[in-house]
Amino acid sequence: MxxxxxxxxxxxxLGITFIHSLHSLLAPYAYDQIMRFIICGVCIIDIFQSLKHxxxxxxxxxxxxxYNPIFALPFINGEIWLIIKIATIxxxxxxxxxxx
Numbered sequence: 018m019x020x021x022x023x024x025x026x027x028x029x030x031l032g033i034t035f036i037h038s039l040h041s042l043l044a045p046y047a048y049d050q051i052m053r054f055i056i057c058g059v060c061i062i063d064i065f066q067s068l069k070h071x072x073x074x075x076x077x078x079x080x081x082x083x084y085n086p087i088f089a090l091p092f093i094n095g096e097i098w099l100i101i102k103i104a105t106i107x108x109x110x111x112x113x114x115x116x117x
Contacts, residue, residue: 020066023059024113030055031106053086056105060084063112080105 030052060081067074083090083101093101 020063020116021113023062024109024116027056027059028106028109028113031102031109034102050086053084053089056084057081057086076108080108 034049034052057080060077063077064074064081067077083093084105
């Protein structure tokens with residue numbers, strides 16, 4: 018699977034979560050956990066690929082920490098998550114358009 022496809026999948030997952038969040042401010046727990054694993058995993062893959070080129074993608078590191086499914090950050094509430102999801106969608110669209 019190429020990088021564009023991974024970024025597209027992440028963007029779609031976040032878009033679905035964002036639309037659902039507008040309705041109730043909370044996505045279903047199971048879907049939210051699956052989305053966190055996928056987003057965190059894609060960002061970790063992206064970090065390792067950037068390290069191959071002697072660069073560190075700090076935004077991917079931040080996203081991996083925020084979407085970490087094992088140690089969730091308890092101080093982030095629903096409204097802040099909406100802003101984070103919008104920013105993450107924009108970032109994945111940027112990465113998808115930038116990737117070859």
